[in-house]
Amino acid sequence: MSSSASSARTFTVADFDFHLPPELIAQHPAPERSASRLLDGTGPAPVDRIFRDLPTLLNEGDLLVFNDTQVVKARLFGQKASGGQLEMLIERVLLPLEASDGTAHEVVAHLRVSKKPQMGGRLHMAGGLGRGGFDAVFIGRWPDEQGQLFRFRLHGPAGETPYELMARHGHVPLPPYITHTDEADDERRYQTVFARSPGAVAAPTAALHFDADVLAALEAQGVARASVTLHVGAGTFQPVRVEQLAEHRMHSEWFELPQATVDAISRTRAAGGRVVAVGTTTLRALESAARGDRGLQAGARDTDIFITPGFAFRVVDRLLTNFHLPRSTLMMLVSAFAGHAHIRALYAHAIRERYRFFSYGDAMLLDRR
Numbered sequence: 001m002s003s004s005a006s007s008a009r010t011f012t013v014a015d016f017d018f019h020l021p022p023e024l025i026a027q028h029p030a031p032e033r034s035a036s037r038l039l040d041g042t043g044p045a046p047v048d049r050i051f052r053d054l055p056t057l058l059n060e061g062d063l064l065v066f067n068d069t070q071v072v073k074a075r076l077f078g079q080k081a082s083g084g085q086l087e088m089l090i091e092r093v094l095l096p097l098e099a100s101d102g103t104a105h106e107v108v109a110h111l112r113v114s115k116k117p118q119m120g121g122r123l124h125m126a127g128g129l130g131r132g133g134f135d136a137v138f139i140g141r142w143p144d145e146q147g148q149l150f151r152f153r154l155h156g157p158a159g160e161t162p163y164e165l166m167a168r169h170g171h172v173p174l175p176p177y178i179t180h181t182d183e184a185d186d187e188r189r190y191q192t193v194f195a196r197s198p199g200a201v202a203a204p205t206a207a208l209h210f211d212a213d214v215l216a217a218l219e220a221q222g223v224a225r226a227s228v229t230l231h232v233g234a235g236t237f238q239p240v241r242v243e244q245l246a247e248h249r250m251h252s253e254w255f256e257l258p259q260a261t262v263d264a265i266s267r268t269r270a271a272g273g274r275v276v277a278v279g280t281t282t283l284r285a286l287e288s289a290a291r292g293d294r295g296l297q298a299g300a301r302d303t304d305i306f307i308t309p310g311f312a313f314r315v316v317d318r319l320l321t322n323f324h325l326p327r328s329t330l331m332m333l334v335s336a337f338a339g340h341a342h343i344r345a346l347y348a349h350a351i352r353e354r355y356r357f358f359s360y361g362d363a364m365l366l367d368r369r
Contacts, residue, residue: 011309013240015340016331018347025177026360029189033211037362039350041338042318046349051209051363052217054320060222061273062318063264067204067282068227070195072163073170075182078125078133086113086123088136089173091149091201091233092254093162100139101153107162108142108149110234117150126169129155134165143252163198173201175237175359177325190359199231199254205322205359206279224273226264228285230255230303236281239327245308250329255285256300262289265296265315274317280330283307283316283337290314307333309340319366323350323357338366 030036038054040047049057058064074090089110099106117123117138126133134156141147156165172182172190182190192207193215218225235251242248265275265286277283288303290296296315306329319337324330335343346364355362 009309009340011245011332011340012243013245013327014243016240016328016335017326018344018351020326020351020357024351024354024357024361026356026358026362027178027180028185029208029360030356033189033193033209034214036209037355038209039346039355039362039364041342041346041364042367046346048353052214054214054365055217055221055223057365058218058221058223058276059273061224061268061271062276063224063226063268063273064218064276064278065261065265065282065286066192066194066207066210066225066227066278067230067232067285068192068194068196069200069204069229069231069281070198071172071191071200071203072198073166073172073187074201075171075173076125076166076169077171078123078128078136080113080115080117080121080123084114086111088112088123088125088152089201089234090162090166090170092231093199094151105154105159105162106139107136107152107154109136109152111150123152125165129157133169134160173234175202177237177358178360194227197229197231197256199229201234202232202236203359204230204232204279204281205361206320206363208360209363210278224264224268226258226261228255228257228261228282230281230285232281236330237325237328239325240329240332245306245332248306248329250304250306252302252304253281253284254300254302255288257285257289257296257298259298262296262298275315276318276320277316278320280319280321280324280333283319283333286315287311287313307336309336311336313337313368317368319368320363321366322359322361322363323347323355325358334366337368339369342369 034052038049092108094106129135136152142149
């Protein structure tokens, strides 16, 4: 199917479904980051490679754009005043301008508990305040009264910030399809080697394959680097539960695009190079920042962009990505980028060749079609 025919077609969520043998879901990372496999999908037929081959697939003057977000230990355990057990996943630490009292101690979270808390209810996390942990007071829903997320104000010893409390008491928020509890190796490997901006509850997984040797080889090849920050939310794992794509409500994520990256993209374009997004999160940030009439704009804001076939890409020429969940918004994104039929063929090849799937799995390189 041509890209124009694909764009004209009306898609439903069933078009992005596929059967994946459970044993292909990677439960642990490859022994070495760059030893993962790389499916080269830039041509008409797939080519099987190793990730450390990536520098040979890029040209001098190309620009790799990374998401430098840092995964925080956002998974926490506690109990209600009645003693009932609960689990909290902090989705976002609110900035002072967003917080009701002007501090940076309010968070938005998912909550797994038998009975939802009442307004003003106090939860005792990791033992609770006075027992080595901290308290979380329920102050409302997010983003409004009908929102699915919970808003809490955290009270820790000596006014510790939410990030400090998570670092001390939290667990690595591994994806729901990884069946083991977080281990010491997950703290290191479910994090990119260049992570610097804390706030994500899921890793930008395409970037997990990069190590010092690959980065050095890219530099020697004359491939430039730039960065964005998008704090990946738990919504990235949620399937689309409606058949008609137009009815899906996309989750919102915060991102920041530096002016230096805008300038690097402009230089790359002027010199005839390609903009290569490392991961769908990077692509979402770049394309979100280019949605207005003024072109690509630096700055910080939220995005709820939903990219489906027919989307008009303005920034990204090439995409490095891992394999995604069936019926997910990310399956729709890569299909929009590389063509629905092409993605179906690549996924069928990956399953036949026993590629490893999802966050700790292998990678794929795509050109925009």
